[in-house]
Amino acid sequence: MTETLTLAKIKQAFGASLIEAHSQLGHDTVVISKSAILDVARMLKTDPELQYNYLMDLTAVDYWKRNPRFEVVYHLYSLANNQRLRVKAPLGGNEPEIDSLTSLWAGANWFEREVYDMFGIRFKGHPDLRRILLYPEFEGHPLRKDYPITKRQPLIGPKV
């Protein structure tokens, strides 16, 4: 079975970085420490038996009062095996930072920009990390749970 194969391979190669591995609602999930993300992703993409060649989605979740506070969530898909895998990497601290996957998938570029824009998570090695949906003068990162939904932003443009 490919599901167990994926998990077994990760366990074998990155046992020390693996925090948790489980399958919820038929979706394999691995939680790994953030320092290993680039190596794990490279292995998943290039391993001839796994071939997770698609980075379908990249996002983050703010668990707020939990420690570590953030989690970057990657959804991978293997076209050859028709398999999906969720990889999560917990991030803590006030200045969360994780390695960028732009060297592996060109599609990671905009996804990472969006996560930076919305959560303020920095991606090390990203070629062009700037806001994407919001404008440069925007203050704060709105998808963080401590950003109030009613917060108003200062007006931009020429003063009248």
Next chain:
Amino acid sequence: MASTETISKTMFLNIGPSHPAMHGTVRIAVELDGEIIRSADVEIGYLHRAFEKHCESGSYTQCFPYTDRLNYVSPLINNFGFAAAVEKLMGIEVPERCNYIRVIMSEISRICDHLTSIGASAMELGAFSVFLYMIKAREWLWELVEEVTGARLTVSYGRVGGVKGDLTEGFAERCRPTLQKVRSVLKEVDDLLTHNRIFYDRMKGVGFIAQEDAIEHGITGPFLRASGVAYDVRKASPYFVYDRMNFDIPVGENGDNFDRYLVRMEEMEQSIRIVEQALDTIPEGPTNVDPEGRVIEPSVMADLGKIGKTLGLLTNEVLIEPTLQGSEKRLHAAVYTASKQARIPPKEQVYSNIEALMNHFKVVMYGHGIRPPKGEVYYAVEGANGELGFYIVSDGTDKPWRVRCRPPCFPIMAALGKILIGSQLADIVPTFGSVNMIGGELDR
């Protein structure tokens, strides 16, 4: 004395954010060397409405109107995608008829989306009549959508555990001829465009993307299939009842604008096939005729219930018109899940017995509502532009902790800048048209 020395430098040009040839608000800043594009920077976000933040502040049911506004040309697919994600998280099943309805309405939406995409593209290349024909066809389909959902665009037809109401009486009889009419429009458009010298020359070989590049960028949908990869969520991991439908996945060869046009044209034909099969095989709902032919006004029914005359309400088939259409018991059972966690009971029950009334309030009240167990889910459906995924994290309360929408045209727009490099300035218009950018889902 005049100098004969020529100065060679590139020119910077802004296209958009508000340009007649941009369907949607987006800015492309290009660097031009003569007519050749040397670099292109795509800037998005003009239509950002904080979809994901808003979803976190309301209940699950309150998210549906927001999902309408993601891809506003095919809102039904977004509705069902979100509903299916929550259903998977809660582990509830929906009735078979409901799944068929979802397939029928999704495919009608897909046709609408492709009609809009090709029509607008053709108009920008000068084929204005094609635009008019296709919008006319879309209008017929939107009439069907309006008949079932009550709205043309802001449908909010999906529900966690079902759909708002059953198909209207005689829907199949009206739908089949409409599909035939759409077919004839497609034939007409095919005659006008496919062998049209101007259209062909503007589309062929323009906006090329290789298979590997498309996969690297995470591109899905017709844009990917035109490059020769037969990936379609409906086939790869069938949802609803797509596994019972007989349809093909059209695949292109060249990965250029022309192939994307051909793929979309063929997909519409396949969608029509799916709708026709679904209409043939949809399991019968309850009969739509009251045995005694009685029609009771909702107010009359409520009054009867208040004074305790509930026996008649429970035994008779009553038709509630018009505001509560589809909420009657006999229709309700066919389109709504049996799980009490998510089901709003039929109105006759609510008006006539205390259990149903409590159940109703348990589902709609603030702080109670639909409460999936703690956990997370990613659920993908095939949107009109590609894989539309919803990633939902639940903390066990009635509000989602996090809703993430994977917008299908986001990766395509990310790749657009690269696709444009090396092509002519005038090629931006057909290439951008073939992306079928929908600002609502792109910027959320």
